[in-house]
Amino acid sequence: MRGAARTNRSRGRSGGIFLPIAAGLAALLLVAGCAERRSPQEPRIAGHPSEFNEISSADFHGARVRERGPSACTTCHGEDLAGDPGTSGCSDCHDGPGGHPRNWVRADAARFHGTAVRNEGLAICRDCHGADLLGGWSGVSCSACHAGGPGGHPAGWTDPSSLAFHGRRALVEGVVGCAGCHGFPPASGTSGVSCADCHG
8 A cells, every 4th residue: 555655645746846847848839839820919020030131142032022023022021012010111211111211212412223223233133123114022113203214304304395204305405414324425334325326
């Protein structure tokens, strides 16, 4: 009888230790298994690598968005990518979800997109806006704002009968303003279009 009581007591002790350990392990596995936030009510999960904001990193968020599109971000950052009180939105750092710097569309801004195109060309724009610059996966075409398309010139720029004809502008302002994109003749600058292409 005494031996049986001793055996039952030792089983009771080991069973008492086993249950809290098993419960703790189960809780750890549950937390470790979380990979994404499934609803706004769940606590925020820091799911990005530490280099997510480093431009030179392969994990840079801009590179990820170019590869996968912004729809990959909507689970945590919202359908409009504006975020919520617990999660940042694109507009917290950028001039909207496009990822461009603030004031990207203002001609008087230090980081105006026209200046960036003049200095770097259009190649980098094609990643998001498409090879033809008519929107690509971004859905934003140069032609949506620029009647003349990617060059940024107004409609009628090449039409001698138009008030917007580039020849008239060159007569009034000279060609120094043209050189920023087209270079000095016969160069073609970042635009890839030289005056000599049309003017022999």
